[in-house]
Amino acid sequence: MEVTVNATNVEQDIMTRYRERSAGSRARHLEAQRYLPGGETRSSTWYAPYPTYMAAGEGAWLTDCDGNRYLDFLNNYTSLIHGHAQPEIVEEAADQLTRGTVFGSASEPQVALAKLLIERVPSIELLRFTNSGTEATMMMMRAARAFMNRDIIVKMDGGYHGSHDFVEVNVSADIKSASEPAARIEERGVPEAVLNAVMVAPFNDLAAMESLLREHHQRIAGIIVEPMPNAGGMVAPAPGYLRGLRDLADRFGLLLLFDEIVTLRLSSGGLQEAEGVIPDLTALAKIIGGGFPVGAFGGRADIMSQFEPAGAGSLSHSGTFNGNNITMTAGLAAMQRLDQGAIDRVNALGDRLAAGVNALFASHGIRAQCLGYGSLQQIQWTDEPVVTLNDAARAGQGIGKLRELLHLELLNRGVYTSNRGMFCISTPMTEAEIEFALTALEGALRALKPYMNEVAPRLLGWNPHPPAPSRRSMST
Numbered sequence: 001m002e003v004t005v006n007a008t009n010v011e012q013d014i015m016t017r018y019r020e021r022s023a024g025s026r027a028r029h030l031e032a033q034r035y036l037p038g039g040e041t042r043s044s045t046w047y048a049p050y051p052t053y054m055a056a057g058e059g060a061w062l063t064d065c066d067g068n069r070y071l072d073f074l075n076n077y078t079s080l081i082h083g084h085a086q087p088e089i090v091e092e093a094a095d096q097l098t099r100g101t102v103f104g105s106a107s108e109p110q111v112a113l114a115k116l117l118i119e120r121v122p123s124i125e126l127l128r129f130t131n132s133g134t135e136a137t138m139m140m141m142r143a144a145r146a147f148m149n150r151d152i153i154v155k156m157d158g159g160y161h162g163s164h165d166f167v168e169v170n171v172s173a174d175i176k177s178a179s180e181p182a183a184r185i186e187e188r189g190v191p192e193a194v195l196n197a198v199m200v201a202p203f204n205d206l207a208a209m210e211s212l213l214r215e216h217h218q219r220i221a222g223i224i225v226e227p228m229p230n231a232g233g234m235v236a237p238a239p240g241y242l243r244g245l246r247d248l249a250d251r252f253g254l255l256l257l258f259d260e261i262v263t264l265r266l267s268s269g270g271l272q273e274a275e276g277v278i279p280d281l282t283a284l285a286k287i288i289g290g291g292f293p294v295g296a297f298g299g300r301a302d303i304m305s306q307f308e309p310a311g312a313g314s315l316s317h318s319g320t321f322n323g324n325n326i327t328m329t330a331g332l333a334a335m336q337r338l339d340q341g342a343i344d345r346v347n348a349l350g351d352r353l354a355a356g357v358n359a360l361f362a363s364h365g366i367r368a369q370c371l372g373y374g375s376l377q378q379i380q381w382t383d384e385p386v387v388t389l390n391d392a393a394r395a396g397q398g399i400g401k402l403r404e405l406l407h408l409e410l411l412n413r414g415v416y417t418s419n420r421g422m423f424c425i426s427t428p429m430t431e432a433e434i435e436f437a438l439t440a441l442e443g444a445l446r447a448l449k450p451y452m453n454e455v456a457p458r459l460l461g462w463n464p465h466p467p468a469p470s471r472r473s474m475s476t
């Protein structure tokens with residue numbers, strides 16, 4: 001009897017093959033549910049039917065607890081620029097481990113990593129270390145509010161800056177409002193009072209920002225922006241946008257805050273260097289810890305001097321593990337091995353991946369695109385221009401479980417990505433790894449076409465109005 005391939009068959013087939021290869025993960029997940037809510041300790045790493053338990057990593061590859069191997073394009077959400085267990089980082093961190101992890105004192109590795117970062121990132125004259133990117137943006141925003149003696153920070157509609165209360169506003173873009181986005185709290189438990197200190201504006205829209213600032217600038221301390229929002233969809237800043245934000249901040253007398261927690265990997269001094277736009281404060285994290293928990297915030301000396309402990313009215317900033325020896329040593333080892341040449345190489349591989357993904361979409365008649373820059377790439381399920389984060393959020397509508405199924409099907413084919421379709425390149429990768437990913441993606445797209453046909457038909461078929469490309473080179 002002939003079986004008609006429909007969306008339900010596709011989903012069942014992907015799930016069945018996933019379950020068949022992951023009995024060990026399933027058993028561990030069942031046990032984990034007794035101790036961790038939903039068997040997880042991190043919302044972003046959970047996915048149905050249960051997450052794969054990775055057991056070991058080496059270079060660009062991961063091995064799960066069932067012995068399956070995966071090419072790792074997640075790299076712990078962009079933080080592992082050198083992949084896993086890079087021998088020199090391991091050696092230097094292990095050596096430090098034998099001499100003590102943290103002393104509750106000042107230490108030389110802190111100074112060495114701070115010096116390296118300050119030499120590279122144009123905006124940073126002084127910095128402080130934290131244990132996560134969340135803490136880094138929280139302290140950076142507090143520093144801005146204290147310096148300006150004003151409460152409000154403007155963030156982008158759809159921008160993600162971690163999980164402290166003052167950034168849990170419009171993390172997903174407001175796709176309901178017809179005009180300007182309305183500020184809303186996304187998480188239960190975040191006090192309504194937060195909305196007294198946060199305003200939102202659409203990314204890549206200078207006119208909207210200007211009108212907001214004209215009306216409210218006297219109450220605004222600064223604007224926080226990720227120069228290329230990653231969780232928001234890897235949407236590139238339009239030519240002149242970041243420069244325009246800098247000009248607006250100067251014109252209205254407020255601070256510009258860059259969250260370069262992810263984008264630092266795109267150039268040795270971050271996107272601020274590549275784009276030639278220098279903010280007042282910058283938050284860093286991810287790659288600067290060499291695989292260990294980390295964050296940092298820094299910027300203009302007059303703003304950061306507020307943290308001088310001996311200063312009058314000094315701002316307090318503590319943290320038991322701030323600047324611990326292991327993070328600092330591993331971070332220094334990782335960053336010393338990441339010069340501009342290494343960055344150019346991973347960026348070129350990322351661009352090669354993007355070209356391959358876009359060629360696959362074109363040859364299979366799928367109306368989707370790969371957005372991003374260099375070593376950071378993201379599938380967007382639309383071929384319309386994606387300019388604001390609202391556009392990116394709309395691209396994710398009306399596609400059923402396509403993102404989730406693609407993620408599982410890529411796992412079935414030995415490729416580990418984020419479940420929102422992000423691919424991130426690490427230095428151990430070569431052309432061969434990019435080809436491996438493209439072959440897996442082509443197989444996955446073929447498997448998913450009947451699903452698209454039924455659940456998201458807008459993705460298939462001829463486009464009478466070929467779109468203008470949304471990608472852009474950062475140098476234009």
Ligand SMILES: Cc1ncc(COP(=O)(O)O)c(C=O)c1O
Nearest residue numbers: 132133134160161162261262285
């Ligand atoms: C742009 C951005 N800012 C802040 C954060 C928060 O960093 P962390 O997860 O280290 O708290 C992230 C994490 O993904 C991020 O992508």
